[in-house]
Amino acid sequence: MRRDPMAYLWLTLGVLIFAFPIYMTLIGSTHDASTIGRGDVPLLPGPLGAENYANAWNGTGGGRIQGQPAGLMLANSLIMALCIAAGKIAISLLSAFAVVYFRFPGRMLTFWLIFVTLMLPVEVRIIPTFQVMVDLSLTNSMAGLIVPLMASATATLLFRQFFLTIPREYVEAAKVDGAGPLRFFRDVVLPLSITNIAALFVILFIYGWNQYLWPLLIINDRSLETILVGLTKMIGNGDAQNEWNIIMATAVMAMLPPVAVVVLMQRWFIKGLTETEK
Amino acid sequence: MKRRTLGLASAGLALPIAAPALAQGGPIEISFWHGLPQPLGGLLEGIANQFNESQRRFRIVSSFRGSYPETMVAAIAGFRASSAPHIVQMFEVGTGTMMSAGRAVKPLHELLAETGVTINFDDYLPAVKGYYSLSDGRMMSMPFNSSTAIMFYNKDAFRRAGLNPDQAPATWADIRAAATRLKATGHEMPFTTAWPTWCQVEQVSAIHNTPLATLDNGFGGLSAELAINNPLMLRHLNTLVEMAGENTFRWGGRDGAGDALFANGSAAMIHASSGARARFVRELPGGVANMGVAMLPYYNDVAGAPLNSIIGGASFWAMNRGPNATRSADENRGIAEFFAFLAQARVAAAWHTETGFLPVTKTAFEQVRTSGFYTQNPGADIPIQQLLRGGGQMTGNTRGIRLGGFVEIRVIMQEEMERALQGGQTPQQALTNTVTRGNVVLRNFERSNRT
């Protein structure tokens, strides 16, 4: 362990700057709505923590908010986010592998076609996309929440970048061993990709977790509501007064699973690192 | 209870025909998309549940679809995919778009005529009824949550400045005098506004019987043009810019952003939505005892002023399922009965007292008054009084606004006002620019929507 005072300084500063809004959310969730609305949120916790969290969990806001209980929404979000992350990673691994390790006509065009999907945001194509969902009977279902979001261009790009750094000798060695592409993929590429997969899992899980517009559009059935939709429902746009304390308590609850994923993945990082000494 | 009996009798008549549908099992589902976030959304859905529990034939399935613009897009996407909701809540500035929606919507008067359900619209406040009807009085959509703009002021701040806390400034001259006095005695922000275009342009025009646009503010047709480039608006914008220069007026931001400034005690006077009352009561330092409520001020040298202010809020529109799909008679019946339920005095009264929106019918208003609500909540009846200013007779300039693309026009107005307040242009230029840019929007709308 080295002592590095400058590193500490910068990191502490970094944490203060970047984690401050989270701290504010935590503090805000322990006060009452009027205090926060006035802007008087102090830097120390207040007395209403237990009450706010209980209300947020039960889907009541002291009787004023009538939403779904948070437990159900969290479960929906969890399923959705896990499936999206796993699906995106699996599909992108395959696609990146194909694009990097084979030469076939239309290779680069395919890559660009995949990549171009990042450049037409969903808000623009909402109306025709909704039509497709209706035609495929995917509205109001968990499948409808997950499948359209499973093709990720960023994950494919990341894996492409990473695969390009794998030394060519590995491929040659595998060929000499008589291994086909799929064996190579399973025995060489996958183990090497662990840290990237872990990083991507964090990102994609949170991406799926934070989806707001898409679930709002296609879900009618209350029992499929996600926590983010529930949360954003409470924020509104200035016409009504906000129950800031419940909003912040719900926001904290909504943050916990992604944070848990981050902490778990941290362990994977380190574990992956010590096991694969390159 | 005449309405109720009529409804029940009609149900009795319709029953044999409807029996097969019911026999298939379960009430007929009516989907209802709205744009009210919590807690108001929850209260609205509660009312829908009350309707569900009051009868067994129909079931309203409500869902929140995001902000008003997002709900609008969802309804459009649904319509184009032939799965539009039965009922959609549309904000008042989207009325122009909905009016031109052709067969996407089922006009309310048609719905009621076909289903034989009656709702007494003469009982509705004229400003509310007028906003959502055709020029000949036929209703197009079902009013529900309506508000208007009023003035709130901080009594403590008045006291400290030596002003009478029980007497609100009634004219713009009074406002300026009060603001100057407040500033002189050390108050940092005498006057601000929320919903700047609504409060400072639309309301000001209506109150002074001045047109915002030609053809009765657009009620007369799609070829209307903006008319805010008039002496009254020039005078008013000059007033605001001068006050800003004297630091007696502070721009609170677009839309509802200004509310926060009054709620936390920074601003002494604010023009805001009547619906903000609930928030102010909760957050204002000193609570409701410190909150003064008054009607919007006017220029007392303008002939005829003050007339009624115009409403804000939203209404409910009945939609057809798709471009080539209408609703069955049963579904229409369900929609109509739900609307009739909403028109009941006790429903409207409860919505008013719980949320701060207006009681949209005179009967509801009377009910609330006789219950003593207004003695316990002083000032809660001021918005209604203001809507009845001028004797309840509206003119072409006070019925409301029926312009297509009006959301975009509001943004344009806000942008131009911001530039004027920054000192980047004169008020005259701001008005001219608004008219030029706004007319482009109107012409585009006309082009896309002419039949």
Place this chain on the structure above:
Amino acid sequence: MSRPAPASHLFRGTALPWLLLLPQLVITGLFFFWPAGQAVWQSLLREDAFGLRSEFVGLENFADVLADPTWLASFGRTLLFSGSVAGLALVAALFLAVQADRNIRGASAFKTLLIWPYAVAPAVAAVLWLFMFHPHIGIFGRMLNAAGIAWDYKLNGNQAMLLVIVASAWKQVSYNFIFFLAGLQSIPKSVMEAAAIDGASPRYRFWTVVFPLLSPTAFFLLVVNLVYAFFDTFGVIHALTQGGPGKATETLIYRVYTDGVVNLNLGSSAAQSVILMVLVVGLTFVQFRYVERRVHY
């Protein structure tokens, strides 16, 4: 005719790669290209919101957009905005990742704390920034005004731009941090030790040894950050300034959203998205072509 054998570092086969690509292509085809095609088709029409009356107008929407001086101003503004957001987010994240990669006590806690912000829901994050920087109710807003700086981003365009740049970059720093960290942590220890033995200064070592090894990650992040800045920053701007004051923070994506969702001018919104897409594809292509040359694989 037999196909020549592929290079030694590649595999042969044409059916297999297509099979591997199939899931992504099917999903992309169904849920992106098909609706996107319809959206692009809309750019050639003038219609009412409900699609009941439509008029084919060819490239008229495009011509109107490109001839609009406010659009051109938006374009310039967007370049400034995106460059600043990407630059700020990348530099800050790289710096912090390098610090966090050092083997110090509590490194793991720091890493977790710096990744957390990414977990905050975007809608909530935007609101929090409002709470921090509002001139009259925000902690820092009030502090700035008390310190004599006339902080009012609702009327001061430059301050508004500064605020949305910083708020947008803030959100991206955690994202970049995760990947920079992963990149740093996958550099073999042997390489780091060998460089240390050479006796060169840490800074020299970083730029000549570490950064080149990090360059594939850096390139990925550069591309992704620019795309993010062009397309995903709508939410922050909407929550903080709504494009104001007086269009000072109106970026191209904000216009696309406003015209499409709020103004329901679907033809113009679609035309603007097509133009924006072409621009960013071009920008990305340039990056792949010229910047990728310097990436060390």
